[in-house]
Amino acid sequence: MSEFKIVGKPIPREDARAKAKGELKYADDFSLPGMLYGKVLHSKYPAAKIISIDTTKAKQLPGVHAVLTARDVPHNETITRFGQSAEVGKGFEGLYRVLADKKVRFRGEAVALVAADTEEIAEEAAALIEVNYEPLPGVFDPVEAMKPGAYLVGEGDSNIICKFGCSQGDIKKGFAEAEVIIEDTYQVPFVDHAYLETEGGVAWIDEKEVINIRVGSQVIEHFRDVAEVLGLPHNQVRYIGTMMGGGFGGKEDITVETYLALLTWKTKKPVRLFYTREESILCHSKRHPFIMHYKVGAKKDGRLVALEAELISDAGAYPYLSPWVNLYATVNAAGPYCIPNVKINTYCVLTNNTFTSANRGFGAPQPNVAYESLMDELAYKLKIDPLEIRRKNCITTGKSLSTTGQVFNTYVALPEVAEKAWKALGETKKVEDKNKRIGRGLAIGLMSYGRMTFLHDTSRCYVRLESDGSVLIRSGIPDLGGGQVSLLCQIAAEELGVPMSKIRIYYSDTALTPLAGTTTATRQTYMSGNATLKAAREIKKRIIQKAAEMMNVNPEKLVIGEEKIIVKYDSAQYLPLLEVIKACNTEGIELFCEAQFKGPFTMVPDLSNIRGTIFPDFTFGAQAVEISVDIETGQVEVLKLVTCYDVGKAINPLSVEGQMEGGSIYGMGYALMEEVVMEKGVTLTPSFSEYIIPTAADVPEVEAILVESGGGLGPYGAKGIGEPSCSIIAPAILNAIYDAVGVRIKSLPATPEKIIRALKKHYFEGR
């Protein structure tokens, strides 16, 4: 594969220069003459009846242009979608309510909107809105909320919003055969995306009466949803997606776009609205907390024979993407292991907590914590090495996923990555401090890339070769910071034989760029990468065909590179690209192409027993850590972290390593420090001094090992890495804590307090 000129090279990204110079205009870096400032009034209570809302005083304040409540919204209640165009049936639909009406369901829910001349006036006006609430008891624990007779969060007759299952074999028989059985409950908390750029944007109406929304969004296809809220034709709403200051799933649902659209529609003026950090933490989605009961059975030699799990997750106050997240959790629940007898049941429940939705890894990281801890437990119990027990049980090429039965026909790198990650920990670090104990932990996992196949996913891209040899790309791809846009440039540059500097790309605009689908589900390298490849190759084919005629050689003998069409193995024989372009243009040969790439399509599965192909493909990885635990303070320090994934092909190794390192530290935060603490629906951690994320001082030595099997479905055999990269570091750390001090932490985050408490119990009471 050494003929690549641009693909596979660690090159600076297309967008990096403007970012490093401070020139890139993010959503909040934009203003228009006469622009107003929007503000949202959020609910004070997590559960309450709205008796009345009086906006008179707010409206009278000079400088206020609009004050809106639910009754001003043309269609206040629609359905949550995330850009899908295929029919998927009722099982996945949830209520999307723009402004609270009659009842509030969580603290921070939007109740009213204001637009005013300045931010200060908008804030003052919001404070003048008089909402008369009657507090209701609410329910804050998903297990309580599941019980018959529980307080009802919504208008339905149950708080359970979805129930999924899947099974294979005979679970009773499986446990009867088992020689060891371990049963335990694991718990993971609410966490925040904590992207540095909060949610926001600017909206205006243009001379065609189109509402333009310039916003940071992972799903620009929400233009349709916004149009439906306003009762406008879809083509009267346009999203102009900006480069995002981080997304991680938090900009996958509609954030402030409907508020912006409503305010600009009512005032006919441009409006800017941005969340403060506090609003971002209080009012926008979180990662689903899960309570996970697991029972695992194995033979004495370590072979797994049965796994049963019941997963309960907290959807918070509205469904949003909960059904989808829970589907991921269900599919991932038995991990990357071959287990003949499996039974999984998943419930997702409404509560009066802040709503939960997509967060990097979707529903995968949560069950991974449970099953990988249990594997470790099993290894200790049976005195088998942690690597050995995984090698013995993990899925290999040709085997199938134990939950859905989906068969893996391409290379399954699990044994390879597990070994590499574990070995790369190297020599044990020496620590002088006598209170510090060293431990090591390993976790392996798999995670899908690409959307669920029953969503019938597609992506489009337009490529044009200009008469001067420069290239223009138009793709609806949103870039959340992972290098999605730059990747397409690299593919086009490689295929058309031009340097990166000759590529210009326009992205993420629902009016002007072909829709490329969402930047979610780790799908863009795979989907839009392939769409770009298809478009560029079509143009390349025409160029080569023409050159072959001009040179009077067989087109198969020609390759393209360095702005030349060259005869293979005879680089002295070539035509400059420009000359061929000229000839094509003279003859009217099309040097542009809009191509669509289609993922594999399947039917919607039976949700009570999800079997068969649900995802196009999976990425396999292993993560290993060496840590120290201070037995006096309970403080964990990660000393070395190894992350090893089969990425198929690293189109830009710099970006891939960046994902693997960044994902690891994202997962390390999940393991050790992050928790949105909610007490009866009230968030107690609304800032970065309470919601702690890793800093440069917390980061260990990180080694990223890339395996490039070439077996992926993406361009050049690439696989997706964005989400898989963060999904198994937490259990690796928990396992290392056990190795260091002999206590097993069963609820995240593994804070010093929890470790000290567990240590005391361990030493004074025995386990």
Added chain:
Amino acid sequence: MKKTEIEFTLNGKKKKVEVKPSDLLINLIREELYLTGTKYACGIGECGACTVLLDGEPVLSCLTLAITVAGKEITTIEGLAQDEELHPLQRAFLEQGAVQCGFCTPGMILTATALLKEKPQATEEEIRDYMRGNLCRCTGYVQIIKAIKSCTTGGEN
């Protein structure tokens, strides 16, 4: 509130502006002077995204009153490159892949500039410690630390 005229140097050029005593430096820079490279990410001194250099020292512009910069010299990210020539740190950030979403990048680079002035031979430990006030959610800091290290005297490049 009464406005006061102040004069200061911004990226090498003299500026005269009117400010209220309560105006924050971040708003002056972003909203009045349209230099949007300085970022808001928390507004209360907890993330470092709004870092600018005040007489060469890194300060958080979300916690600095505009009026206090009178007579002083401010450098924002826009003032770092010499025309097309990137500052060595900017170049290192590009080459090491230290820029992902880029939202932390201006603050990171400016803080690192001050670090390198203070300690041109900073060790990796010193870099980690000095940069701990600048949050980044994307990179896991690995490539950022590498980029800064490569600009120290005795660094890899």
